[in-house]
Amino acid sequence: MAIVKLERIKEFMNISYAAEMLLEKNEKEISFSVNFKTKDDEIVFCDTYVVYHNVVLGPAKGGIRMAPNVTLEETRRLAKIMTYKNALTELPFGGGKSGIRIENPNIDEFTRISIFKEYVHMIREELIAEQYIPAPDLGTDPFDMAVIYGELHKPECVTGKPVKIGGLPGRLEATGRSVATSTKIYVEEIMKEKLNNLKIAIQGFGNVGRWTSYFLEKFGAKIVAISDINGGIYNDRGFNIEKLFQYTPTKNTTIADYPEADKITNKELLEMDVDILIPCATENVITKENAGRLKCKVIIEGANDPVTEEADEILKERGIPVLPDFLCNSGGVIASYIEWRNGKSGNQTEKEEVFGEIDRKIKKCFYKIKETKEKLNSTYREAATYIAVKFLIEAMHERRWL
Ligand code: NAD
Numbered sequence: 009m010a011i012v013k014l015e016r017i018k019e020f021m022n023i024s025y026a027a028e029m030l031l032e033k034n035e036k037e038i039s040f041s042v043n044f045k046t047k048d049d050e051i052v053f054c055d056t057y058v059v060y061h062n063v064v065l066g067p068a069k070g071g072i073r074m075a076p077n078v079t080l081e082e083t084r085r086l087a088k089i090m091t092y093k094n095a096l097t098e099l100p101f102g103g104g105k106s107g108i109r110i111e112n113p114n115i116d117e118f119t120r121i122s123i124f125k126e127y128v129h130m131i132r133e134e135l136i137a138e139q140y141i142p143a144p145d146l147g148t149d150p151f152d153m154a155v156i157y158g159e160l161h162k163p164e165c166v167t168g169k170p171v172k173i174g175g176l177p178g179r180l181e182a183t184g185r186s187v188a189t190s191t192k193i194y195v196e197e198i199m200k201e202k203l204n205n206l207k208i209a210i211q212g213f214g215n216v217g218r219w220t221s222y223f224l225e226k227f228g229a230k231i232v233a234i235s236d237i238n239g240g241i242y243n244d245r246g247f248n249i250e251k252l253f254q255y256t257p258t259k260n261t262t263i264a265d266y267p268e269a270d271k272i273t274n275k276e277l278l279e280m281d282v283d284i285l286i287p288c289a290t291e292n293v294i295t296k297e298n299a300g301r302l303k304c305k306v307i308i309e310g311a312n313d314p315v316t317e318e319a320d321e322i323l324k325e326r327g328i329p330v331l332p333d334f335l336c337n338s339g340g341v342i343a344s345y346i347e348w349r350n351g352k353s354g355n356q357t358e359k360e361e362v363f364g365e366i367d368r369k370i371k372k373c374f375y376k377i378k379e380t381k382e383k384l385n386s387t388y389r390e391a392a393t394y395i396a397v398k399f400l401i402e403a404m405h406e407r408r409w410l
Contacts, residue, residue, distance in 0.1 A: 010313065010320040010330075011088060012393040020384050020394055026410055027401050031091075034084060035068075035102070036060040040130045042108060044122040046115075054110050054123065058131060058140060061087035061103035064403045065094055067138050068104025069341060071145025071168070072127075072152070075290075078107035082291070086145075089312055090341070093334035095396035095403075097369050099345045104140050113147055114260070124155035135165050143168040143344050144215070146290060146311075149259070150175060164351030167344035176347035178362035179340075184219020184288075185363050186339025187310040189370045190331055191220075191284060192227050194306060197378070198329075199283075202228070207282040209233035209304070211240075211274060212289030213256065213263050216310045216337060220288055225249045233277050237289070238262040240277040241269035279303065287314035294319045302328060309333035324387055332389040334396070335373055339366040 014028055023031075038058040045051055057080045060068035070090040073083070083105050091103025108123065115123075134140050135156070143166070144153060150170045157166050157173060169175035178185070191208075195201050208229055210217050213236045221231050230246035241247075241263055256263050264271070278285065278293065281303040287293050288310030294302070299319035307323070307330045309315065315323065315330055323330055342365060346357050373392075381391035404410045 010315045010317050012390050017397050034061050035063050042126045054108050057083040057107045059083045059087040061091045063102030066100040068140045069101035070105035071143045072106040072148045073145040074108040074147035078109035083107035089334050092396040093338050095399045097338045121155050124152050128159040142166050164348050167347040178359040179343040181219040182343035183216045183337050183340035186366050186370050187220040187336045188223030189367050190336040191308045193374050204228040207232045208284045209277050209280050209282040211235050211287045217288035221249045235274050235277045239264035240272040241266050242272045243269045286310050292316050309336050332392050342366050
């Protein structure tokens with residue numbers, strides 16, 4: 009998975025041994041088992057992890073992932089990405105993440121509620137003290153956050169809640185908004201092109217994929233290929249995203265059988281002859297096996313960690329730029345910050361204001377990364393990591409950790 013090693017960043021700046029240790033070691037790791045009985049009297053055991061990576065900037069912030077392939081190692085990496093994301097966007101949060109490994113994610117509402125009540129039960133003190141502030145991630149949604157809120161009754165203890173109970177208008181769409189805005193800026197500033205002249209493929213039609221395609225269409229883009237875990241669809245003329253939303257109204261519906269399209273596999277989608285590829289599903293989908301076959305001109309990382317380390321090297325050699333996850337999908341945590349702030353102050357923010365704040369931060373970070381990339385003669389990911397690491401080291405000095 010592609011996270012730039014500190015060894016590489018050390019080629020550009022001095023990093024003391026102490027700073028390196030504070031950036032490499034996790035501040036805290038909690039492992040427990042969420043056990044529950046289903047309606048059919050079956051006992052299910054879910055290995056669960058909560059990791060705080062570096063919390064120099066503030067409380068650990070990051071989503072709860074619930075999927076069959078969750079591991080402690082993956083949760084650690086995702087917590088580290090959150091540290092970098094919060095530092096890059098200059099938010100007052102540290103890096104955190106939760107992972108719940110569930111063999112069969114197709115569970116009924118009763119079981120879901122049991123899981124999240126049990127999850128809170130196991131780490132209540134951490135949550136009440138706001139040492140870790142969860143949000144939705146792959147496999148979880150605002151209703152799960154509502155259960156967490158219902159157990160704690162402190163609005164600032166969890167973000168990504170439904171709007172009627174203190175959630176933020178626009179939080180649901182926020183990650184997709186930042187992915188779409190990152191794409192638009194890249195197209196205009198680097199490719200010197202217009203979105204409507206280009207072909208885009210998006211992997212994943214969950215929270216991130218849906219809203220990325222929604223905003224890109226609003227920005228004038230043509231999305232020709234989309235997929236979910238069941239398969240993909242292709243239409244050279246571009247999709248009407250609203251129709252796709254109507255075709256897949258719930259989490260359990262799939263776009264794979266959408267009639268006005270050719271059927272494609274996820275493998276075909278990734279290797280398709282398009283201008284822009286936006287992986288928005290899960291990690292490690294661009295690997296050393298397929299990186300040599302990609303035909304896109306740029307990859308915009310909507311998902312966390314979709315490109316492996318080996319693939320990142322191959323793409324670098326092939327001259328295919330990758331705009332990194334911790335810039336592109338930072339809209340979720342930017343919106344979470346506004347929701348957390350409102351939870352504390354009682355303030356309310358309009359949706360358009362939220363999107364405006366996301367666009368402003370993405371634009372500012374993008375130009376900073378572009379400038380740094382040119383100065384260091386590096387990749388976008390290396391430049392973004394350099395900026396985040398520098399910010400974290402300065403903050404560690406301010407807190408007298410160093
Ligand atoms: P989600 O569960 O809502 O949707 C995931 C989508 O990907 C679904 O369409 C699913 O069918 C598809 N998918 C899953 N595995 C796949 C596979 N192997 N091949 C093809 N498609 C597959 O999840 P999400 O919230 O949209 O998160 C997607 C990614 O974005 C994750 O990497 C997550 O960590 C990252 N992310 C999410 C948020 C957020 O606010 N939701 C914020 C930042 C980053």
